[in-house]
Amino acid sequence: MATMHFLNRLGAKLATPLLPSAYAELLNPLWGEGIRAEVVAVEAQGPQAVSITLKPNHRWRGARAGQHVRLGVDINGVRHQRCYSLTSAESTLSQRITLTVQRHPQGLVSQYINQGLRVGDVVQVSAAEGRFILPEQVEPLLFITGGSGITPVMGFLRQLAASGWDAPVTHWHFAPSQESSLFGEERQALAKAQGWKTWEAYPEQGDPGFSAELLDELCPQWRNYRVYVCGPSGLANAVVELHEREGLGALEQEFFQPPAMVAQGEGGEVVFVTANKAIAVPATKNLLEAAEDAGLSPEHGCRMGICYGCLTPLLKGQVRDHAANEVIDAEGALVRICVCTAEGNVELAL
């Protein structure tokens, strides 16, 4: 241990001002700085999505089922980062991880991952993040998912099947159609083998959507279950409201869509104090994009308000946080610039 420490310090002194990894990278891109992963498989997951399998480098510290990572890919020379839930069960240091990316018509990154990512590519990965995880104690579980909101729950199902969960598991999934429904066969097979209840509905094709009545019918005991929801905001809000109405307190929720930027106010001039730049920003543009328009490259992660990788001190003025739907004007407050817009003139410590 002491020898390793000494060698690391010596390596750093020899490589200064770089780190030894800058040279190791010449031999293998996986040995470069940060957590990186090699794409070892890319498989179509229905007509609108791909599942990719990643082999992370030695810096990966593992993940719990249901957590997400920030995936960084270079598209036309520019690094883009997005958060994706892991669909793999709990993983330790050297294990492979999987994630599934649904193609969005306007989504630059999701299109690239669906069409441009190849086996052998090396991508940037963050450490696993997120509190959307299974409970420590065995208890009945109800999962309600919609669309690609299935992805973290797929990690749960695989984890539960692998570890043997000694309590009822119920899953209610909504999808546009059977064809576009992710992991349909695998979920059916798991449910059958484990004795879980699972339903799938296609409201766009006439199936009834989520309702309290239907939930009571499908899972009469649900009030004694731990409830997990992940899906479009309409579905998620309906479940959250019902849960609160029943006096059951907070449930487990994972967001996977950025909040809509509903214009309020008129935007304003945003001054990036450190960079000594200013830019006029409309009320519909978030401050992260504004900073990028001004030529800055602030640190950030998910671009949807969940990872707090872009927290920036607000020096002056007020901003609207669209994820929390509140106006923040406290001087020095740390704001998530990816979900904040300017309410009048603003100064940021960027």
Add this chain to the structure above:
Amino acid sequence: MNVAIATPLNAAQHNTEQPRALGYLTEAELEQFGAEIEAVRQRILRSLGERDAAYIRRVIRWQRGLEVLGRGSLFLGILPPFWLLGTASLSVAKILENMEIGHNVMHGQWDWMRDPSIHSSTWEWDNVCPKEEWKHSHNFMHHKWTNVVGMDRDVGYGILRMSEEQPWHPAYLFQPITNALLASFFQWGVALHDLETDNLRRGERKWSEVKDKWRRIRNKMGRQVLKDYVLFPALAGPFFLPVLLGNMTANFVRNLWSYAIIFCGHFPEGTHEFSPEEVENETQAHWYLRQLLGSANITGGPLFHIMSGNLSHQIEHHLFPDLPSNRYAEAAAEVRAICAKYQLPYNAKPFGAQFGSVMKKILRLSLPNFSGRDKRQTPQQA
């Protein structure tokens, strides 16, 4: 390729016509010129992509590969062919690292890639000058106030007399020697540059003001010296001396080369100097014109441009300090055409001509101004 310096106007026209910015362009022409230069910048900015990202990554890989080859060969440096190979590779690696990579990354030329490992906010270079001091003295003081005597501290670096406007002093008689020392120890001069030691001596700046800077510079110097002159030689054990000498030579070669390229950027005959009054309330277009007039290019082949960090396109670098250096050659063609259209000088000559003219200037200005010679360059003279 030599380009004759244009002489757009004669003195008689000057007196009868409306005032011209820096003696060249009317207000309307200046705005139009500025817009055309800006259009070049915007076009290149919009076209940045995969090809450019691949370029800088390739240069970085080559540079690190050459450095490993150089340092590796020097361990066998007791054998002359290995010493030569090692020293040459390390010299080239250090030149690339400083000029085509470090200098340009710290200008933010590659920030658009949003790759934190090739970003101006994080990059530190293999040079005794810390990134903070460099970014202040160079990116701000020099690039904003280029060739404004008394504001751009790169005019003579506070130790040389590079302009007739700087008052003469007997100490400048030793200028040829000072100059040779600066060339030999260039990175050390650059490191101390931002301390403004001349102002410290004169008491215009207090030591307490620069305490943090000095601590940062000292630490950086310590790390660099430890690496090149202690640890790597020590790792070679009995071959300590060849490694030490190889590293010293590589740093020396890099010093000379970067000095030579940088001095060709603003000091050859034909480059203009400016007074603080001329840059008051300066517009973007006026700044563009001043960057053009205050800079000089060196002509040469693609390899020469890469080895000079594309500072051989000094004019384009000063017009567009934040555009990736691999695009300067293409920008140069457009800028040159715009200059021809507005009958503006475009100073581009081979290395020998530019460097020779700088050396002549250093010798000439070691003596007091000759009487009868106008102090300032004017378009009529140039």
